[in-house]
Amino acid sequence: MMTDWMSLKWLLWISLYLILGVFVPWAASLAWADQHGKVLRPRPKQLFERGELGLISLVVGISVIWDLLQSQYMPQTRALGSVLLALSGTMAAAVWIESYCRDATGMPNNPERAWRDSRNLAFLVFSMAVVIEILLDRFAKVAAT
């Protein structure tokens, strides 16, 4: 079993998104409640129940597409990876759009379903981002030798 611990730098990279995209908004909502003297203890599920996680995952997807386009992979590979990431990121963001449209037009909206859909699609985009960053890291080492 060979492990290059420098290859685990994607953990730091992905945790930056988790901290800035999920933890900071949650902490900011607690700080706001404290500042205004209100009782508010939202869980991440309540904070992102309209599918906002989809927007965060779209941002992650865009940054990985950018990295992929800068790489030395062949054009076919870059195109395939970018299209797949863009599709999954767009579908994740579409959960928030559907939830917003349902609320805005007075159609029945199920926050439980929007939360589940956006959470699973965000999980997909994050995991794809992790794998592609690992593969990019490997390719950069191969191309450098």
Next chain:
Amino acid sequence: MSAPAPALAKAPSRTTVTVRLADAAFTVACLSLVFAFLLVFFPVSFARIIQDRWLHGNLTVAIMAITLLIDAGLYVRIAYRLAAKPTVLAAVCLGSLPIVVGLGVSFCLQGAVGYTLSGDLPNLQGRVGEEILVHTYLGLVSGIFLPFLALRLLQQLKAARSNREPESPSRKAAAASSY
């Protein structure tokens, strides 16, 4: 008031399976994590196994078989959970699209390998190996995600069309006579 006629009453029909993209997304995400784990902890042996499969010419078939199996299992699981009836549309989508996607990725990989070998680049063997590895991953992801995405979009199209369809005269007459 007359009693309801049991012979004329329809038996409650099972609804058809409505696929949510989130179900497929969770499965693909788990598969991605397994792939990431193997890449990090077995970087040499895992890559060599995949490259050997490609050299023996059965990588594409393996990708098709794995994605077909996962798609079918996922769909049956959703149908069982919702206690709903599978549809022909789903069978056509999930039966054909993984094969089409597998073939497409295979063509793409052949193109990428040919492009790499034709260039004057250092470490050609290593580059080809990495191309095979990334295409294997993208083939697995697209073979599961794209059929479910197509199915979801077709279901939405079908639902939108049935919502827009004007009411038939016989249905209108039946509604009027019920008042």
